[in-house]
Amino acid sequence: MAVGGDGSRSGAAGRPSPTFRRTAIRLLGLLAPRRRPVLLVLALGAASAGLTALGPRLLGHATDLVVDGSSGAQADAGVPFGTVGQILGWALLVHAGAAVCALLQARVGLRIIGHLVHDLRARVERKTAHLPLSHLDGRPRGDTLSRATHDVDNIAQSLQQTFGQFVGSTLTAVGVVVAMAWTSPLLTLVVLVTVPLSGTVVARLARRAQRQFKAQRAAMGALTAYAEETYSGHALVTVFDRREQAERRFARHNADFHRAGLKAQYVSGLIPVAMAAVGSLTFVAVAVVGGLRVAAGALTIGTVQACVQYARLLGQPLGQSAGTANLVQSAVASAERVFELLDAEEELPDPRPAAQPRQPVRGHVTFDRVSFSYDPARPLIQDLSLTAEPGTTTALVGPTGSGKSTLVDLLLRFHEVHGGRILLDGTDISRMPRGELRGHICTVPQDTWLFTGTVAENIAYGSPREVTRGQVVAAARAACLDRLVRTLPHGYDTLISEQATQLSAGEKQLITIARAFLADAPVLVLDEATSALDARTEALVQEAMRELRAGRTSLVVAHRLATVRDADTVLVMTDGRIVERGRHADLLAAGGAYACLYEAGFSSSGHSAPERA
Numbered sequence: 001m002a003v004g005g006d007g008s009r010s011g012a013a014g015r016p017s018p019t020f021r022r023t024a025i026r027l028l029g030l031l032a033p034r035r036r037p038v039l040l041v042l043a044l045g046a047a048s049a050g051l052t053a054l055g056p057r058l059l060g061h062a063t064d065l066v067v068d069g070s071s072g073a074q075a076d077a078g079v080p081f082g083t084v085g086q087i088l089g090w091a092l093l094v095h096a097g098a099a100v101c102a103l104l105q106a107r108v109g110l111r112i113i114g115h116l117v118h119d120l121r122a123r124v125e126r127k128t129a130h131l132p133l134s135h136l137d138g139r140p141r142g143d144t145l146s147r148a149t150h151d152v153d154n155i156a157q158s159l160q161q162t163f164g165q166f167v168g169s170t171l172t173a174v175g176v177v178v179a180m181a182w183t184s185p186l187l188t189l190v191v192l193v194t195v196p197l198s199g200t201v202v203a204r205l206a207r208r209a210q211r212q213f214k215a216q217r218a219a220m221g222a223l224t225a226y227a228e229e230t231y232s233g234h235a236l237v238t239v240f241d242r243r244e245q246a247e248r249r250f251a252r253h254n255a256d257f258h259r260a261g262l263k264a265q266y267v268s269g270l271i272p273v274a275m276a277a278v279g280s281l282t283f284v285a286v287a288v289v290g291g292l293r294v295a296a297g298a299l300t301i302g303t304v305q306a307c308v309q310y311a312r313l314l315g316q317p318l319g320q321s322a323g324t325a326n327l328v329q330s331a332v333a334s335a336e337r338v339f340e341l342l343d344a345e346e347e348l349p350d351p352r353p354a355a356q357p358r359q360p361v362r363g364h365v366t367f368d369r370v371s372f373s374y375d376p377a378r379p380l381i382q383d384l385s386l387t388a389e390p391g392t393t394t395a396l397v398g399p400t401g402s403g404k405s406t407l408v409d410l411l412l413r414f415h416e417v418h419g420g421r422i423l424l425d426g427t428d429i430s431r432m433p434r435g436e437l438r439g440h441i442c443t444v445p446q447d448t449w450l451f452t453g454t455v456a457e458n459i460a461y462g463s464p465r466e467v468t469r470g471q472v473v474a475a476a477r478a479a480c481l482d483r484l485v486r487t488l489p490h491g492y493d494t495l496i497s498e499q500a501t502q503l504s505a506g507e508k509q510l511i512t513i514a515r516a517f518l519a520d521a522p523v524l525v526l527d528e529a530t531s532a533l534d535a536r537t538e539a540l541v542q543e544a545m546r547e548l549r550a551g552r553t554s555l556v557v558a559h560r561l562a563t564v565r566d567a568d569t570v571l572v573m574t575d576g577r578i579v580e581r582g583r584h585a586d587l588l589a590a591g592g593a594y595a596c597l598y599e600a601g602f603s604s605s606g607h608s609a610p611e612r613a
């Protein structure tokens, strides 16, 4: 049976499109590591098909014995009931055997698909861990999420429902045709003439359905992306009173998904109906031609009866295959999206042999004529050089969009430099394994990401190793967090959710600082949060950050006056270039770009507009 393509390319009716075929073959290729169980499924399917095909022949033979014994050539001898009974007993055994084989085949098939989907899910998970940040930033996260969850689930469900049935149906169809040809070549020809007709009808319908299934999967991606955005931005949606607008947009995405799904189901639902219609025609044709041949004395009634049964048996697997066509198409549509994700370009592999800075790492950081841009048409960082001596603090300031965060992202190798090099203790970081490099750097990002778990677990996340409760508490103490945690209902065992709504912005910041203390690396990358804190918490955060910077080479995207005042060097960035460098007081006195920023309120959030020194 031919199943259709995605409709994106025209092809002869009945031929699946190259995209569909490629994806389906690749999906089947996932079975390659499980050759033995697949062979077992095929063997059980073949046994079941062979036994099923034997049944009508036995019953036809029994019918001929009864007809001959009652009114035919053997009328004198009478009906040999003993032989007929034996044949019927064999027929019973044959059908029971076929059912047992089919059952075992379905069980093994389910296990194979279970393993296949387990492996696929693991590959998707591994892949997402190796995707460069630019890939995730370049498309809605919800769509990637939908591919990794809904599409993989859809493949699992569709294949579980179709794999065993598809193998069984195909083998039964082959077995039936062979047995029928052995019984009556003429009536086999009559049946086979109608197969291309049903094939063409099915292929046309399947091609249209495949287009709708692809639209349905894309609509699911858009719906998930939108739901993810509105759930994570729930507070903003409420604050700006955009609930109605959000509901309307959700309803639109929901309706798109519903419409695409309905069309896909409707078109693919026509396939078994068309198959049944063609099957009935076949049935009539076999009965008419068979009847005429019996009247002419060329065939026995038992042969025609067997062939009528074969025609019905052949209709069943073809109908079943057609019935599962929508599931196959849906699985292939999902597989296309999952393969797209698996084929996405990964971050550059770590070099071999990898370079290591001399141990222990002191934290000497050098940017040597570094260039980088997100978009080749819009250069961002060009020919930028800077040196941070071990244990010093370098504050990066500049207008929004000037490239401060990008600079620290380059040090963490979230992006690769396009020109120049970055050195850690004299070793080019592009020659170091990313894991090693990041092990030498502790970070406090602007975004205070917390996960569902206890406060202790969230702090312990900072260390790649197992840490004791004592170490967690020590880190919390160093981050001025310990006293706050002890006021929580269950102290360090207080459960916080992903959004951590029960914690204040300052407490969340202190948790991320405590994490950095646990990481205990010689280099610190700190992207100061711009959120306004009350005076007491602000003082705590300042104190914790000062403690954290002590003895570490710190690169700070600074938004607070206290940080720039303390910094050994302030770098002023504009349009990806360093336009001024020096200490806070000297730069202020120079009356240049830094003084302008200072006058303008310095932090884009404006919450910490510096006073004159």
Ligand SMILES: Nc1ncnc2c1ncn2[C@@H]1O[C@H](COP(=O)(O)OP(=O)(O)OP(=O)(O)O)[C@@H](O)[C@H]1O
Pocket: 134, 137, 374, 375, 380, 398, 399, 400, 401, 402, 403, 404, 405, 406, 407, 604
């Ligand atoms: N992932 C990205 N893909 C494409 N462009 C980006 C990406 N991240 C940042 N940009 C662009 O690069 C420029 C510099 O951004 P960057 O975040 O480094 O600035 P910034 O100085 O840290 O700004 P802010 O103080 O507002 O955080 C901006 O024009 C920004 O739009």
